Amino acid sequence: MTVATSVTEPAAATERAAVRKPGAVRGRGERSPLASVALHATLIGASVIAVFPVLWVLLTSIKPAKDAISTDFVKDPTLENYRYLVESTSFFTWFANSVLVAGVTTVLGVFIAATTGYAVSRFRFPGMKPLMWTLLVTQMFPMAILIVPLYNLMGQLGLLNQPVGLIITYLTIAVPFCAWMMKGFFDTIPVEIDESGRVDGLNPFGTFWRLILPLARPGLAVTAFYSFITAWGEVAYASAFMVGDDNLTLAGGLQTFVTQYTANWGPMTAASVLIAIPAAIVFVFAQRHLVAGMTAGATKG
Amino acid sequence: MAVHTSRTAAQAAGDTNVARGRGRGGLKHALATHWYAWTMVAPVALVLGVIIGWPLVRGIYLSLTDANERNVARTIGANTIEASYEFVGLDNYTAVLSDPVFWQRLVWTVVWTVVCVSVTFALGLALANMLNRNFRGRGFYRMALILPWAVPGFVSVFAWRFLFNRDNGILNKVLEGGGIAAVPWLDDPTWAKLSVITVNVWLGVPFMMVALLGGLQSIPGELYEAAEMDGAGAWQRFRHITLPGLRSVSMTVILLSTIWTFNMFPVIFLLTRGGPGDSTEILVTQAFREAFVSSPRDFAGSATWGVLILALLMIFALVYRRSLRKQGEVW
Numbered sequence: 001m002t003v004a005t006s007v008t009e010p011a012a013a014t015e016r017a018a019v020r021k022p023g024a025v026r027g028r029g030e031r032s033p034l035a036s037v038a039l040h041a042t043l044i045g046a047s048v049i050a051v052f053p054v055l056w057v058l059l060t061s062i063k064p065a066k067d068a069i070s071t072d073f074v075k076d077p078t079l080e081n082y083r084y085l086v087e088s089t090s091f092f093t094w095f096a097n098s099v100l101v102a103g104v105t106t107v108l109g110v111f112i113a114a115t116t117g118y119a120v121s122r123f124r125f126p127g128m129k130p131l132m133w134t135l136l137v138t139q140m141f142p143m144a145i146l147i148v149p150l151y152n153l154m155g156q157l158g159l160l161n162q163p164v165g166l167i168i169t170y171l172t173i174a175v176p177f178c179a180w181m182m183k184g185f186f187d188t189i190p191v192e193i194d195e196s197g198r199v200d201g202l203n204p205f206g207t208f209w210r211l212i213l214p215l216a217r218p219g220l221a222v223t224a225f226y227s228f229i230t231a232w233g234e235v236a237y238a239s240a241f242m243v244g245d246d247n248l249t250l251a252g253g254l255q256t257f258v259t260q261y262t263a264n265w266g267p268m269t270a271a272s273v274l275i276a277i278p279a280a281i282v283f284v285f286a287q288r289h290l291v292a293g294m295t296a297g298a299t300k301g
Numbered sequence: 302m303a304v305h306t307s308r309t310a311a312q313a314a315g316d317t318n319v320a321r322g323r324g325r326g327g328l329k330h331a332l333a334t335h336w337y338a339w340t341m342v343a344p345v346a347l348v349l350g351v352i353i354g355w356p357l358v359r360g361i362y363l364s365l366t367d368a369n370e371r372n373v374a375r376t377i378g379a380n381t382i383e384a385s386y387e388f389v390g391l392d393n394y395t396a397v398l399s400d401p402v403f404w405q406r407l408v409w410t411v412v413w414t415v416v417c418v419s420v421t422f423a424l425g426l427a428l429a430n431m432l433n434r435n436f437r438g439r440g441f442y443r444m445a446l447i448l449p450w451a452v453p454g455f456v457s458v459f460a461w462r463f464l465f466n467r468d469n470g471i472l473n474k475v476l477e478g479g480g481i482a483a484v485p486w487l488d489d490p491t492w493a494k495l496s497v498i499t500v501n502v503w504l505g506v507p508f509m510m511v512a513l514l515g516g517l518q519s520i521p522g523e524l525y526e527a528a529e530m531d532g533a534g535a536w537q538r539f540r541h542i543t544l545p546g547l548r549s550v551s552m553t554v555i556l557l558s559t560i561w562t563f564n565m566f567p568v569i570f571l572l573t574r575g576g577p578g579d580s581t582e583i584l585v586t587q588a589f590r591e592a593f594v595s596s597p598r599d600f601a602g603s604a605t606w607g608v609l610i611l612a613l614l615m616i617f618a619l620v621y622r623r624s625l626r627k628q629g630e631v632w
Contacts, residue, residue, distance in 0.1 A: 036436070043431055043438075047445035049503070053460040054452055056471060060463070112344045119341035126331060131342060138353050139557065140614040142564050142585045142607050148592055148600060149356030149363075172352045175345055177557070204337040233453020236566075251453060265463065272456040283451035287444060290511050 054276070057269045065266030081270035089253065090245045091274075097242075098250035099278075101163050102231040105170045109227035110220055113175050117182025118208050122194065135176040143173070147240055154241060161247050169237050174227040181226075185219030186212065221289035228282050233275065250275055364393055364604035370597040386601070393605040402587075403609075410563060410583040413494075417501045417562045418555060424502065425509025430543070432510070433517045443514075450507035458571040461500045462487070465572075490580035493573050497581050501568045505561075509554055516550035517543070556621060560614055584610050 062077045065084075085091060120128060150169065151160070159165030189212060197207035213220070238252030245253070254271040332339075366386045374384040397403050432443055449457060464470050465486035473483040486496045524542045533541070566585045569575060575582035575590065582590070584606060592603035 039431060039434070039436065040438070043428075043442045043446075046428060047442055050446050050449050050507075053457060053464055053503075054448060057456075057460045057463060112348075115341040116345045119338040123335070123338035125335040125338040127339070127342075127346075131346065134349060135345075136618065137611075137615065138349060139560050140564070140611055140618070141353065141357070142588060142610050143566060146353070146356050146360070148603075149359045150352065152359075153352070153355055168348060168352060171348055175348070179345060208341075229451065229453065233455060235455050251455065268459070269463070272459055276452050276456050279451055279453055283447075287447060287451075290447065 057272050060265065061269035061273045063266070065264070081266045082274070085267050085270050085274070090248075091250075091253075093246055094248050094250040094253040097163065097248065098232060101166050101170070101249055102228055104163070105167050105174065105231035106224050106227045108167070109171055109174045109178060109231075110223045112171065113178035113182050113223050113227075114213065114216065114220065115208070116175070116179040117184075118186050118212060120179070121183045121186035122191075122204075135179055138172065138176045143236065147236065150237075151240055160241055161243055165241055166238060166249070167231075169241070170227075170231040170234060173234075174230045178223040178226055182216070182219055182223060185216055189215050218289040221286045225282060225286035225290070229279055232279050232282075360604045360607055363601050364608045365390060366601050367392075368600040368604075369602075370600070373600060389601075393601050394609075397602070397605050397609065403606075406582060406584050406587050407613075409494075409581070413498065413501075413583055414559055414562045416498055417505065417565075418558050420498070421502050421505040421509050421558065422551070422555060424506050425513050426547075428506070428510045429513035429517055430539075432514055446510060447507045449503055450511075454504065454567050455571055457504060458500060458568060461496075461503075462572060465496060487573055488577055490577060493577055493581050497569055497572055500572060501562065501565060504568065505558060509558065512550055512554045513547060516547045520546035552625060556618065559617070563614060564610070584613075 059073055061081050062079065063072075063075050064078050065081060067075050116131075119125070120132065154160045154165045154169075157165070159168070193211055193215070194207050197211045202210065233251050234249075235251050238249045242248050242252055254275060365388060367389045368384075368386040372384065372386040374381070428446060432439060432446070452460075464472050467473060467483060467485055467488060470486070472486065476482070476484060485492055487493050520542065524546070525538055528538050528542055563583075564585050565583070566589065569581055569583055569586050570589065573581045575586045588603045588606035588610065591599045591606060
């Protein structure tokens with residue numbers, strides 16, 4: 001833990017300095033009021049565009065169902081839509097399934113991506129080039145086409161309707177990108193740290209686990225965020241592989257609900273909000289690290 | 302850029318060739334040297350091999366047959382019917398490639414990808430540059446701008462459908478308030494194309510912005526100081542320091558985002574289902590349509606489309622990589 005803080009803090013400090021320094025030198029401190037206004041105006045505009053669609057759904061969900069299409073921002077706030085949703089669907093079962101699937105995918109995804117990223121970053125071994133290419137090529141797979149063969153495969157393996165089947169599928173979506181990013185992140189951690197671990201008699205696994213992993217927390221946060229979002233919001237596989245009310249995930253379940261009552265905007269918006277909230281919570285925890293984690297990952301990737 | 306950790310790693314690079322020539326003894330040696338690395342990548346290799354490799358092989362095989370809903374193995378009630386489809390060689394490929402539909406879809410898919418990626422990149426770059434300054438409220442703006450990334454894709458597509466709704470959507474209500482006639486956002490071929498691009502850009506900007514912001518923060522401030530000393534203006538600094546400094550991150554995100562956009566199934570499918578008519582259908586949604594919507598469901602045709610998509614993307618990646626190499630970029 002001490003190692004972690006001592007190394008990340010200077011890094012953060014330089015980052016801050018790097019941001020501030022050009023400002024000071026270029027006289028940005030004396031940015032004209034007009035430029036300031038323009039900057040804020042643009043950013044406010046962009047933020048509104050970014051937030052509005054989501055906010056609008058949130059606002060609609062707390063209107064009475066009959067007023068869903070009104071343009072008032074707030075009208076007779078009520079939780080009626082949510083009550084309806086919780087009472088008329090297997091909401092809590094779906095929620096539990098989703099937490100299980102997304103949680104396990106995140107933990108496994110982060111771990112597998114980290115070990116792979118570390119191996120590719122630190123060792124030269126036969127099969128490394130093909131592996132890197134495979135990781136890239138898997139991104140190119142039209143997922144819509146994999147569904148049928150995957151469905152058959154899962155059937156043969158007896159994994160249909162099992163959370164395990166879904167978890168494995170999600171791992172194949174999340175891990176390639178995450179491993180790429182983790183490789184880039186590990187590349188920025190000085191090799192001397194590995195060497196000092198070796199001198200102290202740790203084997204590569206020990207070095208990885210005790211020294212490198214704690215330093216890679218921003219990278220891990222991004223990886224976790226990405227894996228979680230991927231698994232949490234996925235619909236196509238979830239609705240193809242899981243049958244029956246008891247086995248559906250939240251996204252899969254509410255999606256069936258959403259298409260079933262196409263004109264019923266009220267509960268649909270409430271359903272959307274309920275799916276978005278857990279993702280938003282994970283996001284709030286991860287967002288502090290997003291930039292730092294992606295910096296390394298993407299620049300070197 | 303892999304860094305050599307130790308003696309073994311440095312040796313390993315040279316050893317690879319030697320090991321191949323020495324047969325079994327070499328294999329043992331290679332195992333002794335590389336087992337750490339191989340153990341670490343084993344889970345990925347295994348999972349990808351089974352879950353991606355097998356369906357891929359099967360997909361390629363299917364594309365060489367005449368499999369469809371009526372002749373694949375299936376179970377009706379208690380009866381199991383054996384598969385009766387046959388190997389037809391490259392017939393499917395000739396059929397698809399000589400069909401004008403494929404070329405129409407390809408043109409729109411390329412337009413869609415190029416427009417989406419370039420607009421997303423430009424917006425991401427502009428916003429990242431703004432956020433890379435020091436001012437009050439930066440954290441707040443950053444959080445608001447990353448938000449679209451945190452919302453599950455189909456929820457945000459649903460949100461946009463809600464906004465775009467012709468009769469009751471807020472966008473048309475606002476236009477109406479301004480005395481402008483309702484816009485058929487999703488019901489007119491041209492507007493629908495604009496709409497799907499808008500939504501995809503909205504979804505893609507946060508990723509671009511975060512990646513580029515990271516890239517900007519890794520450019521040393523001294524470079525800007527030096528440029529300022531030499532009397533470089535704001536535009537020159539941007540052109541000669543910022544852009545080259547962002548090169549490597551840009552290359553990666555452009556490649557990834559091109560691949561993702563080319564195959565962006567959810568946005569098109571959930572927003573317009575390829576319609577109105579088939580005006581927003583891209584290659585992936587067309588492949589999906591062959592296998593799941595059309596009747597009889599044409600598995601061989603769908604697999605053919607899938608293989609063609611994969612081939613196009615791989616050619617793109619190879620060309621892209623080669624052009625980077627020519628410019629001296631090692632990747």
